Amino acid sequence: MPRRLLRDGRIVDDDWLYLAEAEGNAAAPLILTLAEWQADRDKWLAQDRRLGVVLSPAHKVELLAPDIARFALVGADFSGPSEGRGYSQARELREQWQFAGELRATGYVRRDQLFFMARCGFNSFELPDTDIEAAHAALATFSWAYQPSNDAGLGACLTNGRRHEGAPH
Amino acid sequence: MYRYDAVDKTLVRERVSQFRDQTRRFLAGELTDDEFRHLRLRNGLYLQRHAPMLRVAIPYGLLSSTQLRALGSIARRYDRGYGHFTTRQNIQYNWPKLEQVPDILAELAEVEMHAIQTSGNCIRNTTSDHLAGVTPDELEDPRPWCELIRQWSTFHPEFTYLPRKFKIAVTGAAQDRAASQVHDVGVHIVRGPGGELGFEILAGGGLGRTPIIGQVVREFLPREHLLSYLEAILRVYNLEGRRDNIHKARIKILVKSLGIEEFRRRVEAEWENTRAGGLRVNDADIARLRGFFNPPAYRKLPDTEPAAGKSTAFRAWYRYNTTAHKVPGYRAVYISLKKPDVAPGDITDTQMELVADLADRFSFGEVRVTHTQNLLFADVEQDKTFELWQTLEKAGLATPNIGTLTDMICCPGLDFCSLANAGSIDVAKLINDRFDDYDYLYDLGELEIKMSGCMNACGHHHVGHIGILGVDKSGEEWYQITIGGAAGADASLGEVIGPSVRKIEVPETIERLLEVYVERRQPDERFLDVVRRLGVKPFKERVYAAPAAA
Numbered sequence A: 001m002p003r004r005l006l007r008d009g010r011i012v013d014d015d016w017l018y019l020a021e022a023e024g025n026a027a028a029p030l031i032l033t034l035a036e037w038q039a040d041r042d043k044w045l046a047q048d049r050r051l052g053v054v055l056s057p058a059h060k061v062e063l064l065a066p067d068i069a070r071f072a073l074v075g076a077d078f079s080g081p082s083e084g085r086g087y088s089q090a091r092e093l094r095e096q097w098q099f100a101g102e103l104r105a106t107g108y109v110r111r112d113q114l115f116f117m118a119r120c121g122f123n124s125f126e127l128p129d130t131d132i133e134a135a136h137a138a139l140a141t142f143s144w145a146y147q148p149s150n151d152a153g154l155g156a157c158l159t160n161g162r163r164h165e166g167a168p169h
Numbered sequence B: 001m002y003r004y005d006a007v008d009k010t011l012v013r014e015r016v017s018q019f020r021d022q023t024r025r026f027l028a029g030e031l032t033d034d035e036f037r038h039l040r041l042r043n044g045l046y047l048q049r050h051a052p053m054l055r056v057a058i059p060y061g062l063l064s065s066t067q068l069r070a071l072g073s074i075a076r077r078y079d080r081g082y083g084h085f086t087t088r089q090n091i092q093y094n095w096p097k098l099e100q101v102p103d104i105l106a107e108l109a110e111v112e113m114h115a116i117q118t119s120g121n122c123i124r125n126t127t128s129d130h131l132a133g134v135t136p137d138e139l140e141d142p143r144p145w146c147e148l149i150r151q152w153s154t155f156h157p158e159f160t161y162l163p164r165k166f167k168i169a170v171t172g173a174a175q176d177r178a179a180s181q182v183h184d185v186g187v188h189i190v191r192g193p194g195g196e197l198g199f200e201i202l203a204g205g206g207l208g209r210t211p212i213i214g215q216v217v218r219e220f221l222p223r224e225h226l227l228s229y230l231e232a233i234l235r236v237y238n239l240e241g242r243r244d245n246i247h248k249a250r251i252k253i254l255v256k257s258l259g260i261e262e263f264r265r266r267v268e269a270e271w272e273n274t275r276a277g278g279l280r281v282n283d284a285d286i287a288r289l290r291g292f293f294n295p296p297a298y299r300k301l302p303d304t305e306p307a308a309g310k311s312t313a314f315r316a317w318y319r320y321n322t323t324a325h326k327v328p329g330y331r332a333v334y335i336s337l338k339k340p341d342v343a344p345g346d347i348t349d350t351q352m353e354l355v356a357d358l359a360d361r362f363s364f365g366e367v368r369v370t371h372t373q374n375l376l377f378a379d380v381e382q383d384k385t386f387e388l389w390q391t392l393e394k395a396g397l398a399t400p401n402i403g404t405l406t407d408m409i410c411c412p413g414l415d416f417c418s419l420a421n422a423g424s425i426d427v428a429k430l431i432n433d434r435f436d437d438y439d440y441l442y443d444l445g446e447l448e449i450k451m452s453g454c455m456n457a458c459g460h461h462h463v464g465h466i467g468i469l470g471v472d473k474s475g476e477e478w479y480q481i482t483i484g485g486a487a488g489a490d491a492s493l494g495e496v497i498g499p500s501v502r503k504i505e506v507p508e509t510i511e512r513l514l515e516v517y518v519e520r521r522q523p524d525e526r527f528l529d530v531v532r533r534l535g536v537k538p539f540k541e542r543v544y545a546a547p548a549a550a
Helices: A034-039 A041-046 A061-070 A085-096 A111-119 A129-138 B006-027 B033-041 B065-078 B098-110 B143-153 B223-240 B251-258 B260-274 B283-293 B312-321 B349-362 B382-394 B425-434 B438-444 B503-520 B527-534 B537-543
Strands: A004-007 A010-013 A030-033 A051-055 A071-078 A102-107 B045-047 B052-056 B062-064 B082-085 B091-093 B168-171 B185-191 B197-203 B215-222 B322-324 B330-335 B346-348 B366-369 B375-381 B449-452 B466-473 B476-483
Touching: A004 A129, A010 A129, A030 A034, A034 A041, A034 A051, A034 A061, A041 A061, A051 A061, A051 A102, A061 A071, A061 A085, A071 A085, A085 A102, A085 A111, A085 B223, A085 B260, A111 A129, B006 B033, B006 B098, B033 B045, B045 B098, B052 B098, B062 B065, B065 B082, B065 B091, B065 B098, B065 B349, B065 B366, B082 B349, B143 B168, B143 B185, B143 B223, B143 B283, B185 B223, B197 B223, B215 B223, B215 B260, B223 B251, B223 B260, B251 B260, B312 B322, B312 B330, B312 B382, B312 B438, B330 B382, B346 B349, B349 B366, B349 B375, B349 B382, B375 B382, B425 B449, B425 B503, B438 B503, B466 B503, B476 B503, B503 B527, B503 B537, B527 B537
Parallel strands: A030 A051, A051 A071, A071 A102, B168 B185, B449 B466
Antiparallel strands: A004 A010, B045 B052, B052 B091, B062 B366, B082 B091, B082 B346, B185 B197, B197 B215, B322 B330, B330 B375, B366 B375, B466 B476
16 A cells, blocks of 8 residues: 655655665655665666655755755654754755755654644655544644744645744845 | 734634644543653643643733733632742643643633743743833833744744753843843843944853853844844754753753854854844834833822831831832832742732732732742832732732842742652741741841752752752752852852751751851842852851751
């Protein structure tokens, strides 16, 4: 059964494979860990397929900088309910590195964190399959926000706009 | 004071719904203890020794009489008839039932209150000077900036899962009444090179296991950049603060390990990114917030001498429990929550309702919570202080001890807190029993005793002129004594005088410290000044000279 995930506000089947799932499939979009990417960078670069890479919480986003244009997906891994570095990694990717591809939250991802993740720029979420419908509803937990952020993952959910837009720079 | 608009109301109600659902899922077994812990903590809910403890936010310590009445009503109907004010200007309920907490939050929402981010590893309630707006030594009222920070930090998507808790204090006066130098970030309103107002930003202060005074990250920050600069500090901390050891996770440890220069370099580099975003504070936003803190409709009055010809008791109260106001004819009046037989900071439901009524009669319907766990009426006509005192006196709220030895700061200690090693409320009681002679207390002058039941230092013992820390020695409650700490503009950390003492020896130990002070002081020297001049040695010698005759 294919993995379901929440992407751009819709429940969809995942079209990406992790390396362990991709044996014998040289064409499907492929997600690598940063270590896998770094170990065989030239090999992966030569392949004619879409590539993604997942950062661990401790990884600096700058590590991706030289190759960021090659990635159609970047993931940030959440090690547990107290992990919070992925939120900053996401904002840096979106705002400093202008990453416009799929930004995926992996690991410990639950409906209760989803609104915050979406406001930091994540637009796809790997959730426990049992939580996925409720998580979809959780994107609309709050109808306003006090601070400007990066709402790429919220789509139309944040219906009422936001406060403290700030003056143009 | 700030009033909610439709946006604030909507957000707080949505939070109540979210938390109601989270509580339901926990009670139904759909969330594990650990999963629920992270969620409930961000709503101020601890599971404590006897019962849950709910901490309700009082933004920068400001309450309307309506809100205080609601807090009293909640204390009566959901708790055991009292609440406890904390050193961060919040209130705690010690006996709510878990399944009723969503209902309490719903009632709070009706009076524009909440428990959002009052615990957990996130940005906590922003605290400030309880004399904001009325003190003569102020450059600018800090409260509009506090409200701006409150809104920006509420549900901040990036900073709700930090390595550890994060506390911000803002002050605008020469005197620091918010302990800002022992906060994760201290924001001081200062004048810049051209005379314009902006901010000095400190970071890395804190108490707990490793007490540190905050260091200056930026001497002058133009005001429009306040939020983008805070965001830069928080991002550096969120990404680089330690998450492997809870005791090394506060920003103070990061600042200490990097050194202030390297920390500053990283913040400034990150600021190049954050300031480019949409966070510049625009003039319209701050002007709108400032409008909520306009001075009340003061009457034109002369200064008077209300204490002249009155009883000794009133004169003492007026001298210790009232303070200067920048408007002629007015005083700021402390309501002491340090009655000898009551736990410091505790207040009953009926007292809350009485104080609310008195606020309506005497102080424009507003009440403030001080970081020293007392209440304050900011705007009382001098000629009405006697009438006010008479009512407070009857209600047990006029103990004339503000700023003296018995105006102790004290955490809930072993009686209520699952973290504590030792009791603190009962030690406060022993001290009160020993020092019950007001002539002696007044002769000792300004003296701050601060007491914590454990290393977490909720009672700020490191910055007490005399600090008392509860320690566990093979299951027995012992107390380590420090002297020479201070939380004000001249902040310093106390020094340990020697081996810890038994609970019953604490009052005798304090008595001996004070003997040395009385013998060695010069005119106008406070206890703190004498400790700073002489060092710990003479105090230590006296305390450990012979077994305490307890």
